[in-house]
Amino acid sequence: MTPASAHDALAVARDLAAGFATDAATRDADRELPHDQIKALKESGLLALSVPREYGGLDVSATVLAEVFRLFAHADPSLSQIPHSHFVFLEALRLQGSPDQQRFFYQRVLDGALFANAQSERGPHTVDVDATTLVQGADGYTLTGRKFYSTGALFADWVVVRASLSDGSGAVPTNKTPKAVAFVPRDAAGLDIVDDWDGMGQRTTASGTVTLDGVAVPAEHVVPFSPIFTVPTTYGARAQLWHAAIDVGIATGALEAGVAQVAKARPHFEAAVTAAVDDPTLITVAGELTVTVRGAQALLAEAARTLDAATADLTEDSAAEASIAVAAAKVAAVRACLEASTSLFELGGTRSAGASANLSRYWRDARTHTLHDPTRWKVQHIGRYTLSGTRPPRHGQI
Template sequence: MAGATRTPIASARAALSVAAELSNAFAEDAGARDAHRILPHEQVAALKESGLLALTVPAEYGGLDVPVVVLAEVMRLLAHGDPSIGQIPHSHFTFLEALRLQGTPAQQAYFYGLVLDGALLANAQSERGPHPIDVDTTTLTVAAGGYVLQGRKYYSTGALFADWLIVRASRADGSGPVPTAATAKAIAFVPRDAPGVQIVDDWDGMGQRTTASGSVTLTAVEVPGEHVLEFSPIFTRPTVYGARAQLLHAALDVGIATAALEEAVRQAAKARPHFEASVSSAVEDPTLVQAAGELTVTVRGAQALLAEAARQIDTARADLTQDSAAAASIAVAIAKVAAARAAVEAGSTLFEFGGTRSASASGNLSRYWRDARTHTLHDATRWKVRHIGNYTLAGTKPPRHGQL
């Protein structure tokens, strides 16, 4: 399935420039799209045409293969403009890494070629309970000429905009027990308009409203063998797959934080000073000056930790061992915790800068906090803190898993 015709990007610097331009464009009507749940079809089309979706395609297949530090900043910029749009390519870049790690040369040539032409990949990965999050009841069963997918996925971010769905499923022969966390998993590349695929935009979250994170139902979907990759083996050896995926989530949170800080500054410029400050403008109020300094330290600290974690991943990829992979994972965990805290704090504190007028529904400034609070629920930071503590005190390496 062909995607949009893309514009080639020749360098990392050009990629950052393109991302900054898109960020500005995405920000223009982000508040209105959020308020009315207007899906960003035009904006996603612009993303496909920009060439950014091909940034991680390996050089041997015609891509730029940018360092993770560049990819993280691209994701932050997109989220700074509109966090919902910024989240849409997360799975795209994550599963391209799975393709790099597990794909055959023929699979890589085929799917990288589609991405170079502008194709967008989206996930159909998470499921609802009561089973644990690391269990996939969606099954991939061997059939004549390939496989058959059967099941239902939720929180399938960006599926409505995608050219291909990447479906995570348990291996099954149709006669075994219900899948468990230990059941071998594979991922299947499925055209979004394949027979048996139904995508419903039933996401009703308070934040990240226009990600189209709806449900995907798979009813006897036929999948050729060449469109299936083994997924479980990624976690049997040292890789930065999980750390890289988590880093991109952290980049989204930092993008929300930097945008909220920027909005706070705009609000302060329009606010009335507190009468006790005896100053002519709110930006001269010493208590607001203090708040601005504190928030800036929090947000810029998270931004710096994001860049440092990205560098750690690039370093680990260049010399991949159990120790380097663990160090990268811990660096990402630290960045993730800092990013989540910064996003939620900035989204809440910005109202202090604008005062009561900033709480007007017409301004829709609550979207910063709503987006932050919603997105930071993806992966509990309390577990990140625990892994950081164990690593610090005892050198305990964090677990390897594919929960994104």
């Protein structure tokens, strides 16, 4: 059942996060997938937080949903990434789905369904090209291709596949080929999901390979994707805001873990103190790190407010401002989570490097997750906007 208010939603998220934190280190070390935790998430009603009110959802603000992601990432960064694409594709459905499609899929979500992505492909083509194709026939579409890094697909009730629309001639898709997303039930014939993710971090996201071998997709389960980027929207900014929230959550979790380690650490003999918490050099590390992490939290909150304002009054300018605010938050979040996940070892000393504590998961998760979309391009967009007012590009990664 969906929580009755945003306040209730955050309370549910905090309770869930507390449960997610239990044994998170062990799940990572053993690569034990969080089946029970995802079941609890489905039953919590939180997956319907962005469903519009007219369809029975709560339609919470970006500010609230960003905090939900941060809470989950603070507890377990891998688990927090699993519902990311769920909310991204709910936004695609809101922007491009027909009323009948919205009614059908929103109800599935209200009933606890989880959407997962099948988007990324491997080269030689660039990431804005989908070799996976949807070919329209008399009775619907046929979906063929292979996807990698399909986060959460093993837990999904519906796998949402981004594909190029093809006329069946065999022409190779390009970045100009129109795209759509196909909502495919997990048990569809021809859909195969392999648990082959072997990343050093985000180890329990179930980001495996999805193979699509002539999957039949009814026309009513295909939603246009390319038109999203022909007009001002906050689609890309939302997707990136959730990523930034995950990074901030990793940062706050790593800072908390580092502080806990100080209580167990021995002070350096040159500090001439009896407790590590009184070591002036560690006090400086903790102070500097807190400024960095709290700065990232503040930029995340500001970006969410800017995105909410743009949603309420959407124009070319407000959409651009939201994208830039999110880009700034993303840069700060990446820096904060990488710094926090490294500095926790300074705070904890040699003891913190022990394998039993598995504190390396914070850095491994941070380094892996922050590879999703290079912040060096974010800085470029921010700089151009600052100096010349050049609006950032419209795509799913800004």
